[in-house]
Structures are given as structure tokens and as C-alpha cells.
Amino acid sequence: MKAVVITSPGGPEVLQVQEVENPKVEDDELLIKIEATALNRADTLQRKGLHPPPKGASPYPGLECSGIIEAVGKGVTRWKIGDQVCALLSGGGYAEKVSVPAGQVLPVPPGVCLKDAASFPEVACTVWSTVFMMGRLSAGETFLIHGGSSGIGMFAIQIAKHQGAKVFVTAGSEEKLTFCKNLGADVWINYKTEDFVARVKEETGGKGVDVILDNIGGAYFQRNIDSLNVDGRLFIIGFQGGTVTEVNLSGLLARRLTVQAAGLRNRTPENKAVIVNEVEKNVWPAIAAGKVKPVVYKSFPLFEAAEAHQLMESSKHIGKILLVP
Ligand SMILES: NC(=O)c1ccc[n+]([C@@H]2O[C@H](COP(=O)([O-])OP(=O)(O)OC[C@H]3O[C@@H](n4cnc5c(N)ncnc54)[C@H](OP(=O)(O)O)[C@@H]3O)[C@@H](O)[C@H]2O)c1
Numbered sequence: 001m002k003a004v005v006i007t008s009p010g011g012p013e014v015l016q017v018q019e020v021e022n023p024k025v026e027d028d029e030l031l032i033k034i035e036a037t038a039l040n041r042a043d044t045l046q047r048k049g050l051h052p053p054p055k056g057a058s059p060y061p062g063l064e065c066s067g068i069i070e071a072v073g074k075g076v077t078r079w080k081i082g083d084q085v086c087a088l089l090s091g092g093g094y095a096e097k098v099s100v101p102a103g104q105v106l107p108v109p110p111g112v113c114l115k116d117a118a119s120f121p122e123v124a125c126t127v128w129s130t131v132f133m134m135g136r137l138s139a140g141e142t143f144l145i146h147g148g149s150s151g152i153g154m155f156a157i158q159i160a161k162h163q164g165a166k167v168f169v170t171a172g173s174e175e176k177l178t179f180c181k182n183l184g185a186d187v188w189i190n191y192k193t194e195d196f197v198a199r200v201k202e203e204t205g206g207k208g209v210d211v212i213l214d215n216i217g218g219a220y221f222q223r224n225i226d227s228l229n230v231d232g233r234l235f236i237i238g239f240q241g242g243t244v245t246e247v248n249l250s251g252l253l254a255r256r257l258t259v260q261a262a263g264l265r266n267r268t269p270e271n272k273a274v275i276v277n278e279v280e281k282n283v284w285p286a287i288a289a290g291k292v293k294p295v296v297y298k299s300f301p302l303f304e305a306a307e308a309h310q311l312m313e314s315s316k317h318i319g320k321i322l323l324v325p
Pocket of ligand 1: 319
């Protein structure tokens with residue numbers, strides 16, 4: 001089969017389509033013929049040599065896909081050859097085929113085309129496992145999403161609105177903020193021209209928000225703490241603003257704050273299966289009801305993976321970028 005190989009750590013040009021061996025299918029796995037895969041920011045880090053795949057995972061990038069089941073391991077009962085599915089992967093999505101534990105596979109949500117279904121598994125599992133399973137965001141609470149127009153952000157806005165939260169977003173341009181507003185966000189903050197802490201305070205009567213989903217890390221740590229309400233929860237899922245900072249901890253104690261960070265990729269298959277199961281129970285009905293829609297900015301053929309990475313690193317995109325074998 002063909003797959004995108006990272007020929008050496010480096011810029012987008014190191015991504016090259018090569019002929020490689022078909023993946024093996026273990027007893028608890030499925031083989032999927034890929035219809036589409038979606039980019040994640042982490043793929044660009046893997047390409048640079050900064051985010052190696054976990055032990056045993058495919059060396060090719062790609063953390064989610066959609067497609068048609070081509071083979072079923074002996075121990076798998078739920079799925080059969082020919083089923084249309086999407087899946088959370090530990091790697092290997094940038095290819096014509098991928099094998100994946102059956103517990104990480106989901107049906108294509110009703111009303112979504114097979115190709116667009118590739119845009120959901122990674123963002124849905126990340127947001128649901130952090131903000132809702134660990135962070136218990138509930139109806140009536142306030143929720144700040146940094147990078148509201150990102151792949152993660154577009155999903156987080158829609159599912160949080162569906163769950164009844166009041167949604168605040170930051171983004172770096174008026175075009176991106178308008179997009180977030182159209183998806184249902186209630187408060188839009190241009191982080192390049194406004195102080196998000198001041199706006200959050202102004203919009204919440206000085207209290208702060210209840211939950212923050214943060215992709216920036218170090219550069220926003222103090223300001224995130226300063227933006228949280230009593231019993232507030234900060235979830236860090238990315239370090240686009242670095243991992244090291246100096247912080248005044250007094251707000252943590254005074255307002256009983258919780259700070260948690262979590263990644264998906266290095267979890268065990270059993271742990272991923274629990275999350276995927278919760279996502280199917282709680283998120284898939286919202287997609288089926290049209291309350292959460294896929295947002296695909298652009299699709300590239302697999303052999304243009306380098307161009308797709310360039311687009312992601314330019315941050316011009318809004319929503320998800322797909323690759324189609
Ligand atoms: N922990 C996990 O398991 C997990 C899983 C998936 C994703 N992630 C992380 O989640 C983040 C988003 O991933 P993605 O795939 O959705 O990437 P993406 O679509 O490329 O989004 C990155 C976003 O960051 C925004 N941004 C950059 N600097 C910012 C700042 N100072 N303040 C606010 N927003 C800023 C960019 O928008 P602007 O143009 O508006 O700056 C862009 O929309 C990444 O950091 C990724 O590593 C983590």
C-alpha cells in the first residue's frame with residue numbers, strides 16, 4: 001500500500017508517499033481501507049521528531065480516519081467486512097490502509113458523509129474526555145476555549161453549546177471570530193488586540209469562567225489562572241506557547257482551582273476504548289441530531305501531505321484539514 005513516510009525529522013518537505021507493507025491485523029483489530037484522514041497539530045510535531053509514536057504504533061502519521069472495513073480479527077464480534085466506520089488511531093492514518101483495535105472504532109455518525117467522518121474521532125475524544133469526563137462542564141457554566149477556530153475549537157464550541165454551557169472563545173482574527181460566532185459561541189475575544197483576562201472578567205461580572213480548554217500552556221498559565229471562577233478547572237491539552245513559566249499560585253488556593261493536563265495518544269487501548277464508548281453514547285447523538293456538524297476547511301490528496309502541513313502551520317485554516325488517499 002501507499003503511505004506518507006517521514007523521511008527524516010524536518011519541514012513539510014520530508015513527507016513523502018512511498019510503497020510500504022500492508023499493516024498486520026491482530027485478533028482484536030480491524031483493517032480499514034481509508035477514505036480520508038484528518039490532520040492534527042500533533043502530526044506537525046511528529047514530523048519534526050518532537051512527538052514520537054507510542055510503542056507498537058504505526059510509524060506513519062495520522063491519528064484518525066474514516067473508511068470501509070476490509071478485514072476483521074478473529075476476536076472481533078461487533079463489526080463486519082464492508083461496514084463504514086471512523087476510528088481513533090495511535091498513528092498510521094496517512095495511508096491507504098490502517099489496522100486499529102476494535103474498541104477505537106465508531107460507526108459513521110448518521111447524516112455525515114464517510115469522508116467528513118474522518119474529522120471527528122480525535123477532536124471528539126480529546127474534548128469529551130477532558131472537558132466533560134474529567135472537567136464535568138455542565139449546563140449553565142461558562143467555558144473559555146482558546147483557539148476557537150482550530151479543529152479542536154470548532155468541535156468544542158458546538159458540543160459545549162449543545163450541553164448548555166455559555167461559550168467564550170479566543171482567536172487571532174476577526175474572520176475566525178465570526179466563524180466561532182456562527183457556530184454558536186457567545187463571547188468572542190481577539191487575543192491579538194484584547195486582554196482576554198479583562199474581557200472574561202467584564203463578561204462574568206468579575207467572577208471568571210468555570211472551565212478553560214487551553215492549547216497554549218506556559219504563555220497563558222498565569223492568565224488562565226487569573227480568568228477562573230471559584231472551583232474553576234483548567235485543562236491544558238497543548239503547549240503552543242511553551243512548557244516553562246513562572247506563576248503566582250495564590251489564586252489556585254484562594255479560588256480552589258484544579259489544573260489538569262491530558263493527552264490521548266499515549267493512553268492504553270483499553271483506556272481509549274472507554275473514551276470512544278463514552279463519545280459514541282454522548283456525542284454521536286448530538287451529531288446525528290445536526291447539533292454538531294463537521295467543519296472541513298480543505299481536502300488534499302495524500303501525495304500533497306506536505307502542502308496540507310504547510311497550511312496547518314500557516315494557521316490560515318478554520319476547522320479541519322483532510323487528506324484523501
Ligand atoms: N492533548 C491531546 O490529546 C490533544 C489532542 C488533540 C489536539 N491537541 C492540541 O490542541 C491544539 C489544537 O489542535 P488542532 O489539531 O485543532 O490544531 P489547529 O487546528 O492547528 O489549531 C491551532 C490553533 O491555535 C490557535 N492559536 C495559536 N496561538 C494562539 C494564542 N496565543 N491564543 C489563542 N489561540 C492561538 C490558532 O489560531 P489563531 O490563528 O487564532 O492563532 C489555531 O486555530 C494543539 O495544541 C494540539 O496539540 C491535544
